[in-house]
Amino acid sequence: MSFEPPIPISIDFFKYYVTDIEAYLRGTDFLVRDKEYPPKYYETSKGEKIVIRQATVDEADVILEPLKEIMDLGFDKDFYHLVAARTYSEILAWKQRRVKDHVALVAVHGNELQALVNFRLWNEKLAISLHTITFRRKERLGIVSYTAKVEHAFEVLGVDEWWATFESPFGFRMGFRLVHGMKPYPEYQHELGGGRVFYITKRDWDAYVKAKVEKYLGSRPVPEELYKESLNLKPPERLEIEL
Ligand SMILES: CC(C)(COP(=O)(O)OP(=O)(O)OC[C@H]1O[C@@H](n2cnc3c(N)ncnc32)[C@H](O)[C@@H]1OP(=O)(O)O)[C@@H](O)C(=O)NCCC(=O)NCCS
Incomplete structure (x- = not known):
């Protein structure tokens, strides 16, 4: 359908280059650019030091690999299939600049x-919280990583509110542990499929949420060698997601 302009326009055809259009299509990253999450490490029950750090967009392809593997009916348990599919699309959109102010953290x-x-x-x-997925279970790496992204949003990026939604019982359990409140539903809907909005305010974080998850906060600074090694990011050698 086309519309006649209400007044005469001098010419009736413009030629656009794809490069002219790109700026309209991409999400911006002004709010997160140059605000790096300070890396930390978490010690597992076996004494392994797991580095939690910000991922770079150059690492998107490595991150996509395990997500692609799990994005399959064979992993239709504990909502791994659905979460992998949604997270795959988000990481791809980040790589291809189709999401606004996106941040990814990795546990390595x-x-x-x-x-x-x-x-x-x-x-x-x-x-807006998007996803949490662990490729290795029973070591609390899911809740440790979730806590890290909440910490980043409040303490580095300085937001006032954190809005999550939970797709799985294990995800809900994380939310429960961080004492999220719930916005009235369906008046408020999360962008992930219109789910319920579970939220934390900065005041809640400072007053009691952070203290409640203290054991998942990990330690700083990360030993230099450990940090350097984590930068050579590879996909998990095997998935350990069966309980
Ligand atoms: C949600 C998720 C990130 C949570 O990760 P996590 O916090 O590391 O927890 P795990 O999934 O490893 O589950 C561990 C819990 O399962 C339970 N559990 C572990 N082994 C068990 C067993 N053999 N029998 C019964 N319960 C067991 C324990 O309660 C344990 O919690 P604890 O460590 O506090 O004791 C992870 O389950 C995941 O990636 N799920 C798929 C994607 C998803 O649902 N994402 C969230 C979307 S909202």
Whole structure:
């Protein structure tokens, strides 16, 4: 359908280059650019030091590998299939600049990817949690990584509110442990499929949430060698997601 302009226009055809259009299609990253999460490490029950650090967009292809493997009916347990499919699309959109102010953090053992979390900023005040997925279970790497992204949003990026939604019982359990409140539903809907919005305010984080998850916060600074090794990121050698 085309519309006649209400007044005459001097010419009736413009030629655009794809490069002219690109700026309209891409999400911006002004709010997260140059605001790096200070890396830390978490010690597992076996004494392994797992580095939790910000991922770079150059690492997107490595991150996509395990997600692609799990994005399959064979992994239709504990919502791994669905979460992998959604997270795959988010990481791909990040790589191809189709998401606004996206941040991904990775949990890394040696140089092996163990867990992934991501979120994005709606604006300076509001962070939208996207996904949490661990490729190795029973070591609390999921909740450790989730706590890290909440910490990043409040303490580095300075938001006032964190909005999550939970797709799985194990995800809900993380939310429960971080004492999220719930916005009235369906008046408020999360961008992930219109799910319920579970939220934490900065005041809650400072007043009691952070203290409640203290054991998942890990330690700083990361020993230099350990950090360096984590930069040579590789996909997990095997998936350890069966309980
Ligand atoms: C949600 C998720 C990130 C949580 O990760 P996590 O915090 O590391 O927890 P795990 O999945 O390893 O589950 C560990 C819990 O399972 C339970 N558990 C472990 N082994 C068990 C067993 N053999 N029998 C019964 N329960 C067991 C324990 O309660 C344990 O918690 P604890 O360590 O506090 O004791 C992870 O389950 C995941 O990636 N799931 C798929 C994707 C998903 O659902 N993401 C969230 C979307 S909202």
